[in-house]
Amino acid sequence: VMRTWVLLPAVLWCLTGVRCPRSTLFNAKGFLYGKTGQPEKIYVKLHQNSPVLICMDFKLSKKEIVDPTYLWIGPNENTLTGNNRINITKTGQLMVKDFLEPLSGLYTCTLSYKIVKAETQEEKTVKKRYDFMVFAYREPDYSYQMAVRFTTKSCIGRYNDAFFRMLKKILDNLISDLSCHVIEPSYKCHSVEIPEHGLIHELFIAFQVNPFAPGWKGACNGSVDCEDITNRNILQARNRIEEFFWSQAYIFYHNFNKTLPAMHFVDHSLQVVRLDSCRPGFGKDDGLHSNCASCCVVCSPATFSPDVGVICQTCVSVLIYGAKSCPTSNKNQPCED
Numbered sequence: 001v002m003r004t005w006v007l008l009p010a011v012l013w014c015l016t017g018v019r020c021p022r023s024t025l026f027n028a029k030g031f032l033y034g035k036t037g038q039p040e041k042i043y044v045k046l047h048q049n050s051p052v053l054i055c056m057d058f059k060l061s062k063k064e065i066v067d068p069t070y071l072w073i074g075p076n077e078n079t080l081t082g083n084n085r086i087n088i089t090k091t092g093q094l095m096v097k098d099f100l101e102p103l104s105g106l107y108t109c110t111l112s113y114k115i116v117k118a119e120t121q122e123e124k125t126v127k128k129r130y131d132f133m134v135f136a137y138r139e140p141d142y143s144y145q146m147a148v149r150f151t152t153k154s155c156i157g158r159y160n161d162a163f164f165r166m167l168k169k170i171l172d173n174l175i176s177d178l179s180c181h182v183i184e185p186s187y188k189c190h191s192v193e194i195p196e197h198g199l200i201h202e203l204f205i206a207f208q209v210n211p212f213a214p215g216w217k218g219a220c221n222g223s224v225d226c227e228d229i230t231n232r233n234i235l236q237a238r239n240r241i242e243e244f245f246w247s248q249a250y251i252f253y254h255n256f257n258k259t260l261p262a263m264h265f266v267d268h269s270l271q272v273v274r275l276d277s278c279r280p281g282f283g284k285d286d287g288l289h290s291n292c293a294s295c296c297v298v299c300s301p302a303t304f305s306p307d308v309g310v311i312c313q314t315c316v317s318v319l320i321y322g323a324k325s326c327p328t329s330n331k332n333q334p335c336e337d
Contacts, residue, residue, distance in 0.1 A: 031093075033058040034109065034130025043292045044099040046138045047224045053132050055092035055109035060128075068092070068113040075105025075321075099136055101281060101298045101322030107132040136322070137295040139227050140276035140284075141308070142234045144209040148245060149269035152201045153262040155189035160203060163263055167205070174244060175237040179230070181213035202266060208275070209237050227279075238272065245270045280305055281322035283312035298322045 030051045032040065044050045054061070055070045070092030072080040082088045085103075087095045092111065096103055108131050115124045150167075152160055164187050171182050185207040193199050211234040219233065220226040248265035278284065278296035283305045286293045299305050299312035304323035306313075315326035 032132070033061065034128075034132070036128055036130065039106065039131035039133040041289075041291070042132055042134045043137045043289070043295060043297065044096070044134060045225075046100065046136050047098055050094075050096040050099055050134060053094045053107060053109070055094070055111050055130055057128070057130070060111075066114045066116055068111060071110045071112075073108045073110075075103065075107070080107075096134070099134075101136050102320065104134055104136045104298050104300075104321040107134055135289070135292075136298040137292060138225070138279065138282060139231060140278055140294070140296050140310070141211065141227050142231045143211065143275045143277070144234065144238050145206070145273045145275055146209060146241065147204070147206045147269075147271040149266040150203045150205065150263050151266060152189065152203050155191065155201050159263075160187070160189060164203070164205065168207070171207070171209075171241060171244070174240050175209070176213070178211075178233040178237050179213050179216040179219040180209060180211050180234055180237040182207045183210045184208045203263075209234065209241060211237070242270065242272065276310060277308040278305065278310050280307060280324040284310045285312065 031054055032042065032051045033054045034040070034057050036057060042051065042053075055072070056065075068091075070088075072088060072092075072094055074080045074086075080086055080088060080094070085097050087097065092109060094107070094109070108129060111128045111130070113126055115126060116122070117124075150163070152163070164185070168182055168185050175181065185205070187203050187205040189201060189203055191199055192202050211230040216230065217226070220229055223229055245265060249267045276284070276294075276296075281299055281304070282296035283299055283303075284293065284296060288300075289295065289297045296310070298321045299318075300321060301319050301323075302314065302316055303312035304315045304318050304326050305311065306324055306326075313326070315323070317327050
């Protein structure tokens with residue numbers, strides 16, 4: 001039996017063209033039915049609303065139910081009642097608004113109802129339990145590692161350094177309005193033997209395009225989920241830089257019969273790799289969260305993430321979701337890597 005995995009915001013499943021899951025547990029209106037025997041894993045984007053969790057399985061929802069009562073237990077085994085963040089209806093439907101890291105965890109609902117024998121009015125109480133594992137997630141922060149090559153006259157001389165600094169300045173100016181910048185630039189000069197062309201010198205240049213240039217928070221415009229904005233900006237920055245180097249290749253081809261400068265772009269040398277990072281308290285785990293493998297999912301208890309890596313590290317003294325540090329216990333027990 002396969003589990004149903006749900007990636008949210010739920011209301012966008014069908015409306016935005018995201019493929020709807022093939023499951024009778026989830027309908028197009030963003031309602032998620034329970035299932036006895038195993039918890040349903042649900043991923044809710046930070047600061048978005050959860051789907052409507054229904055304290056009933058799909059099959060039972062098609063039947064008449066007598067005197068139903070519903071009891072919801074949330075994370076930390078607290079009995080849930082309606083408030084400004086958690087909405088519970090009289091028919092046992094639950095929705096969590098503005099989902100945050102501490103709201104992650106196990107949500108359990110117990111449905112009690114009666115089966116009445118019409119001839120004798122004999123009553124039998126039936127109880128069913130439904131478990132939902134709900135996790136906060138956020139999109140990873142994107143950056144791009146890029147590599148290019150340029151020919152040069154020699155590996156000796158200061159003009160290579162001057163060219164390298166000029167190229168970085170051009171790229172920074174190209175993307176500065178997007179609050180992005182070039183970081184960790186480096187180059188090495190190598191002698192390359194090319195068939196039928198002999199030995200030439202080339203600069204192997206590498207750099208990273210990062211969306212967090214000084215003042216980047218000003219681009220957020222007060223948005224809570226600023227990674228949506230920074231990721232959109234970094235995609236535009238990547239496109240601009242790719243177009244810049246493609247234009248260098250265009251110049252190369254259209255000047256093939258003319259004298260080319262000693263330093264020019266080596267066609268097809270551009271390589272681009274996306275790098276993902278997660279905010280502190282979040283990480284990736286393909287095994288635990290296989291259907292949200294590209295997401296930064298909140299770190300579970302006994303794990304933490306102190307930086308912008310993608311791994312939630314082990315720490316037995318952590319008791320909460322979304323831990324950013326590893327507190328020592330009373331016995332000064334060290335954290336485990």
